[in-house]
């Protein structure tokens with residue numbers, strides 16, 4: 001089973017800590033698969049729990065230790081520590097996919113990043129690490145988040161069902177995207193608002209002073225990124241300029257972080273096919289124009305200036 005060891009060493013070479021996990025093997029009856037642990041068919045986490053005592057805490061990038069592990073357990077599944085090089089959105093089957101579609105309708109299309117089909121009929125979307133821990137996104141059923149302290153199984157691990165984890169979009173095919181603002185909002189342990197799915201970034205809160213990450217700014221950013229993602233060939237560069245200009249105006253107004261904005265637009269622009277040079281040039285121009293035209297959170301209505309009827 002050198003494919004498993006090779007894959008483990010490949011993840012480690014990218015700086016992602018790896019650890020060995022139990023695997024599915026033929027049950028005594030031979031009619032089905034069972035966990036490789038001593039509980040066998042009675043295991044409650046078959047082919048998903050660690051072979052090493054402290055699990056993901058022992059995950060390592062040390063090729064010698066990885067070599068010893070897969071020498072001892074050549075068929076071990078591969079677990080990776082999340083929250084260090086990447087986080088993962090765990091979509092559980094078609095129910096999870098339905099919840100994700102609901103989010104995408106509210107938040108705009110998903111940015112294409114590395115994507116794994118799990119052996120059990122689910123998907124893992126990989127994202128740049130957020131610093132957040134494991135928690136389900138609020139309001140999304142059958143969807144989970146793996147961040148700091150978490151772990152995921154990765155290709156070419158095998159599932160109890162007989163399926164194999166496989167890459168749909170590989171690590172060399174797409175960069176790790178930032179988490180879309182609307183999803184990030186659902187993961188935030190201290191949400192600034194209690195808005196639901198219909199408006200994931202939350203309504204403008206005029207009582208909150210403008211500051212980078214203000215929900216109003218995040219909502220503007222998410223809307224403009226979605227508009228850029230929908231741009232058709234021939235209009236992409238113009239759309240990037242128009243959308244980024246609008247958003248940089250809010251950077252000038254202090255409600256969004258400039259680096260966040262530039263990174264988000266660069267990611268989407270590259271994903272829809274604009275070249276790196278074109279993207280950088282257009283963003284620089286949009287930034288200059290936007291920063292010179294400050295906009296901020298809309299002011300609340302001032303009761304003292306409300307007109308009194310006749």
Ligand SMILES: [Zn+2]
Pocket residue numbers: 022035036037038039040043044045046047049
């Ligand atoms: Zn087991």
